[in-house]
Amino acid sequence: MTTPPESIRRAGTNVLREWMPDRVLRLMVLQQLIDAGEVEPITAEAVYPAVRGEPYDDSAAYGHRFNEDIAAYIDGTPVDEAMLAKVTRLPTDPAADLVFVIWPHFDGESDEFDVTDxxxxxxxxxxAELFVEVRREADLAVVARCADLTAASLDCRVPLDLSTLAAACRLRTLELLHAENVGDLASLRALPELATLRLHGDPQALDLRPLLDMPALTSFALLRTAFAEGTNPSALAFGDNAMVLAALFARGIAVETR
Incomplete structure (x- = not known):
């Protein structure tokens, strides 16, 4: 991996590089610290001269690729433990300012900004709030260890096991995108405060009966946003899942389906 020359590295400790192996996750944290005023804004106009010794040129060819030296330099921004205590939400935002410093004309065409760990x-x-795309097999135990986490949105781009999430005892809101990659909701019954559950995608085979054992549940949404070829969009309107939805409605739970 290309790293900036020693002469242009910034002084100070960066505990993120010790604690988070995924650089994209570190950049997400850094973006939040910038937005919170804990770190000075980082601009292409300032970074490119610091790294390359020449002014930033918006029309240059490097505007259309991932610039490893720029990413490494930004990743070296000093971050200490006290700063990390100020981070309350962590969204996945493809329009984050740092993305466009590293790749000025990025349009989602590649995977360099995907979180993998x-x-x-x-x-x-x-x-307290986490919004992240899960594109590789991931152990959600680390999410459950976030003691103050109350809301999570997981974009499940790969098959995902929710069982370790059962230890996230303060979780009140959970959103699962591409929920067809979730095999089982049973472990969510262990979440004593889960009040809102939203499923997006085409989870036709997902058994909804565990919802009946979630006493704190007040809102449930099943938003089928995509259908695989040959599937039946109305499948969830019949059988056990239909009875579950009816039972939830009878309990006064707000139920949204489409």
Whole structure:
């Protein structure tokens, strides 16, 4: 991996690089610290001259690729433990300012900004809201260890096991995108405060009966946003899942389906 020359590295400790192996996750944290005023804004106009010794040129060819030296330089921004205690939410935002410093004309055409490892999330002691795409097999135990986490949105781009999420005892809101990649909701019954559950995608085979054992549930949404070829969009209107939805409605739970 290309790293900036020693002469242009910034002074100060960066605990993120010790605690979070995934660089994209570190950049997400850094973006939040910038937005919170804990770190000075990072602009292309300032970074490119610092790294390359020449002014930033918006029309240059490097505007259309991932610039490893720029990414490494930004990743070296000093971040200490006290700063991490200020991070309360962590969204996946493809329009984050840092993305466009590293790749000025990025349009989602590549995977350099995909999070591949969630390790170290539990080093954010005040993290209450998490929004992240899961594109590789991931152990959600680290998410469950975030003691103050109350809301999570997981974009499940790969098959995902929710069983370790059962230890996230303060979780009140859970949103699962591409929920067809979730095999079982049974472990969510262990979440005593889960009040809102939203499923997006085409989870036709997903058994909804565990919802009947979630006493704190007040809102449930099943939003089928895509249908695989040959599937039946109305499948969830019949059988056990239909009875579950009816039972939830009878309990006064707000039920939204489409």
């Amino acid at each position: 969630l390790s170290g999330l539990d080093r954010l002691p005040a993290l």
